[in-house]
Amino acid sequence: MGVRTSSWALSAAVFIQMAGVGLIVAFLPGRMMELSGSIRFVGYLASVFAVPFVLFQLPLGHLADRHGCKAFIVAGYLLSGLAGLLFFRAAGAWGLLAGRLLQGFGEIPTWALAPALLSLLFPLSKGGAIGIYNASMHLGLTAGSLLSLTLALSGDGREAFLLYAALSLAAALIAALLVRDPLSARGGSAESGSWSDLFRALRSLRRPALQAGIILYGGGYGTFLTVIPAALLGQGASGQERVSLFFTLFYVAVSLSQIVAGKISDRRGRDVTLLAGLILVTAGLALFPAFGGTGALAFLALAAFGLGMFCVSALARLQEALPLSLRGSASGLFYLLWGVGYFLMPPLLGWVGTALGQTTIFPLTALLFAVEAAALRLTSAGRD
Structure with a gap:
């Protein structure tokens, strides 16, 4: 299996699984509100999902450096399938949170290790390769959101969780059969060094503005998946259909931006797309509360486009900063x-x-992104 086959297989697998994710995230905020009666628990859907990301990213990444990424990617899809079954059987808020925790474990390899594998397969065009993969991910989320527009018309949508489980298992099969990992094919490698070597390399990475921007990007992404849809529901706009449309526009915008920014950053440098992305997020979040209906969704899509630009550029920049x-x-x-x-x-x-009051949330968030853009520009943290 060549690098092109592996690249397309990774993209196909993530598209299929993320179609399931796009389907269930359209229902999770409303389902959590129904079971808990509090917007605070909706925020916990993001926090619980993020716990494995915080605790296990570096250990899993270091293990993948030594033994290869493929086995972890396949295992992640299998764990996600189990999470879908937990969502389906959940009878209360804590059941949903348990499924969300397992989903977080399952998606670590999907988000982190597949781009790492692509950066090895395409060393001279990693931005474009990662951009296509991330676009496939978000196009899958788009497809799931569009499907949720249909499923929202019947019942409480619990069948969506079973479909998510089946799609995750299909993705595991594709990755297992079609993805080639050069490192795992060689039986692993000790070239990644010890844990002390890893931490020495991390201590040498002095890019505080870039690192702060990645933290803010994660917070912004979580806000788009939880707080913003809850706010739209709170406005009584059009119920579940409006939230599903919002998710569709969000994922389309992020998908397009990944492809565009990945290729531009390979040719023009990462700084251009890093700063442009932050500026677009700031403008979109600052302006959308002043508009209703289509105008509000358009400015949210603009902010989502900026998030995607920042993501692919920052990930490629961090890949270049370490050995x-x-x-x-x-x-x-x-x-x-x-x-x-x-x-x-x-x-x-x-x-x-x-x-x-909810009206204070979005100007405050826009201000945070504006400050980050200024800090990144003044410190030149994204430059070699």
Whole structure:
């Protein structure tokens, strides 16, 4: 199996599984509100998902550097299938949170190790390769969101969780049969070094503005998946159909931005797309509360486009900042930082919205992204 076959297999597998994710995330916030009666528990859906990302990204990335990524990717899809079964059987808020925790474990390899493998397979065009993979991921989420528009019309949508489990198992089969991992094919490698070598490399990575931006990106991503849909539901706009449309636009915008920004950053440098992404997020979040209906969704899509631009550029930049033998660890570090933001920011914004009103959430978030853009520009943290 060649590198092109492996690349397309990784993209196909993630598209299939993420179609299931896009389907269930459209139902999870409303289902949690129904079972718990509190927007605070909706924020916990993001926090619980992020716990494995914070605790296990670096250990798993380091193990992948030594033994290869493929086995962990396949195992992740299998765990996600089990999470779907837990969602289906959940009778209360804690059952949903348990499934979300297992889903977090399952998606670590999907988010972090597949890009690490692609950076090894395509060393000279990693931005474009990662961008196509991430676009496939978000196009799958888009397909799932569109499917949720149909399923939302019948029952409580619990059948969506069973479909998610089946799609995850199909993705595991594709990855197992068609993906080639050069490292695992050689029976592993000790070139990644010891844990002390890894931590020495991480201590040498002095890019605080970039690292802060990745944390903020994770928080922004979690906010788009939890707090913003809950706020749209709270406005009584159009119920579940409006939330499903929002998710569709979000995933389409992130998909397109991954392809565009990945290729541009390979040719023009990472700084251009890093800063452009932050500026778009700031503008979209600052302006959308002033508009209703289609206008609000359009500005949210603009912010989502900016999130995707920042993501692919920052991930490629972090891959370049660490040695080739630590590509799995670099992806692990990215999603560890991402998980910190994803864990902290949505519930904090939920508390702010409860205490001060939902209208304060989005100007505050826009301000955070504006400050990050200024810090990244002033410190030139994204430059070699």
